[in-house]
Amino acid sequence: MGWFHTILQAVAGSDKQPLATLQALVINNGSDPESLDPHKTLGVPEQKIMFDLLEGLFILDRHGEVVPGMALHAYSPDKKSWSFHLRPGAKWSNGDKIDAHDFVYSWRRLADPKTAAPKAVLLQTMKIANIEEILAGKLPPETLGIKALGPLTLHLSLSQPLGFLKKLLVNSGLLPVHRATIERYGEQWTQPTHWVGNGAYCLKEQVANEKTVLIRNPHYWDNQHTIVDQVTYLSIDEAAAIARYQTGDIDLTPTGVSTSLIKKTKKELTQELREFPIPGFLGYQMNTTVPPFNDVRVRQALNLVLDRQAILRQLCLMEQGPAYNLVPDGLGGLTPYQPDWLLWSPEQRLETAQALLQAAGYGPENPLKFTLLYPTAEANRQLALLVRALWQAHLGVETTLVPREWKVYLEKTSLRNYQMSHLDFSTTYGDPYGLLGVQYSHSVYNETGYNNPNFDHWLEKALDCLFNAERWPLYHKAEAQLAEDVPIIPLFHPVALRLVKPYVGGLSDRNPMNRFYTKDLYLTKQPLAPKKARH
Structure with a gap:
């Protein structure tokens, strides 16, 4: 058994503890997001935020397993022709209904050479029919092997069978975007005043080189099971982040901890320094x-x-x-x-x-x-x-x-x-x-x-x-x-070393993908839990 799986032996779980009154989480993201448009970026800081704001056909649960997102079921007789049945009643954050045509639009936009999407390569990896010709400018994006067979049925045609397609579908490049908002605001559609998404959270505020603030999306299909009301992603350096962590202004640090700070935190914050495998x-x-x-x-x-x-x-x-x-x-x-x-x-x-x-x-x-x-x-x-x-x-x-x-x-x-x-x-x-x-x-x-x-x-x-x-x-x-x-x-x-406050619940140490969604987290009622909003 390799080191990667040895780490996963620590079974994560939490006792059913009373929840804190204030459910406002602060996470240091390390860097400003380059963009919140899933078709315009490749970076990790951007992905962390986008997975809160948008939701694809499939997502990961708190233990890193692929589970249904917008798609309830997937069926393929030959791993080449795929049908996805979407959640009935799912809505965008502005109240619009989500249907299969939203994914058709989004993936065509991803494939369109005019978008110049860095992650269009995903469609090549997935072997979506006609993607090579579309990227080469020989066919229009409308010929991509994706179509809506009805409001809740999405169909994919691949050029060859692919056994691990569902694993690929959790990638941020395949997240859906809201067509009407993009057509109205163009490149400015990701501004907080224009934002429309389908994830558990909405974009509330962005301050360059400082923070990105998200609030719960009341139209999210699983909002009743979402606990954290607000999450703030900070864009500050490591030393400042750990200093603010120690004063209680930050609940989670990012995954890179330098040598000098490892020595310090291991000595002073042993119980709060946690390991997570990174694939x-x-x-x-x-x-x-x-x-x-x-x-x-x-x-x-x-x-x-x-x-x-x-x-x-x-x-x-x-x-x-x-x-x-x-x-x-x-x-x-x-x-x-x-x-x-x-x-x-x-x-x-x-x-x-x-x-x-x-x-x-x-x-x-x-x-x-x-x-x-x-x-x-x-x-x-x-x-x-x-x-x-x-x-x-x-x-x-x-x-x-x-x-x-x-x-x-x-x-x-x-x-x-x-x-x-x-x-x-x-x-x-x-x-x-x-x-x-x-x-x-x-x-x-x-x-x-x-x-x-x-x-x-x-x-x-x-x-x-x-x-x-x-x-x-x-x-x-x-x-x-x-x-x-x-x-x-x-x-x-790498093994991700994070400082995690003891009152933060829902974070699984045995998640092999080192990815968590804020909707799966919560703050428990403990003496050190924050009592008032932090900025």
Whole structure:
């Protein structure tokens, strides 16, 4: 059993405690959302908020299992033709009825090249009929393989069978949007005064670089079981967030905690520091289309000399799992591929790395030099400093660190305006394809420019398989190719460390997807629970 599933052994549950009078939750989101339009963004800070504001066909329960959202049932005789029966009586936040045509409009908008949606690639992964021709401008969006067979029946046509479709349907890119609001307000439809959504919450207020405030949606289909009345997502840095947490102004922190603060919080707040598995990886990606990283020998050398266990010890991150591939052990039941060099001695790895760099033309007279871009955060800075020192000590590499604010970082990586950059990626569905597909040559997530027909072939073959036992060997072959080409240097599979106030209920430690919805949370009646609104 891998570390990923070991963490899940802690069974989450809560005694039935009396609820606090004030049900107002404050969460630090770390960064401002780039956009709240699900067709305009890729980032994690945006997704956290959008899952409160909008609801797709399927969602995750508090334990990370796929359960009905807007769709009550899904049926397919062949995994290629799918019918979804929607909830009767479901409404948008303005009182309009939700029907199948809303999803038809939303997915056509996602597919439309004019939208330039980063997550249109989802429709390619799902093999929705005609998506390739639509994205290429050869067919109109109206020909997408989705149609309404009535107000409450949605039909999907795929170009080939897909066994894990329901897992894909929880992705934020597939959330529905309100057509009339978009047609009236255009790009301004996500403003609080214009917002219309179908999730458990509505957008109340946004203050740039400060906060996003949501309030309960009285028209939400499950509003009677929603407890938290208001949730505030703050956009403040880690140090400020922990200081405010300690004064009671914040109830939950985000998932990145730096080394110095881990030491402090473990000592002072041991009972409130909780671990949650993350289905992802953290490391560095390289722009393989420009020097020096268009040379695979350079990428291989840098990868070989990094001792993951030593890095984790140095940063006091022993809760994390060292990563030598993109897929954490146990995700979706897969035992991941392990590269041959894991069995080598440290001396053999170092000698091989030095020989690779020398063959690529680098040495004492011509040291390897490059820039390393990372989003501003103390944890990211500490990791970059340590890795830079290791490369300098072992290979004489000169690395220039380039910290940038979140939105600037996103822009630079999406445009491949970098040499090496920090990469922290997790999947929203519990299949290894969610991580391996990052490097598929046509994927919008592929920011490295990596393009290997063999790797693409194994992934495409895996998508053809309906059963896990058929897909797993193909995933292993794809992982082996990726390990040889090294467009990404994975360092560890993160475990989310959150500070959680003891009065916050409903948060499951055994959720393998590290995703929670505010509608599943609540504040219990305890002495430290907030008694008045916080700003």
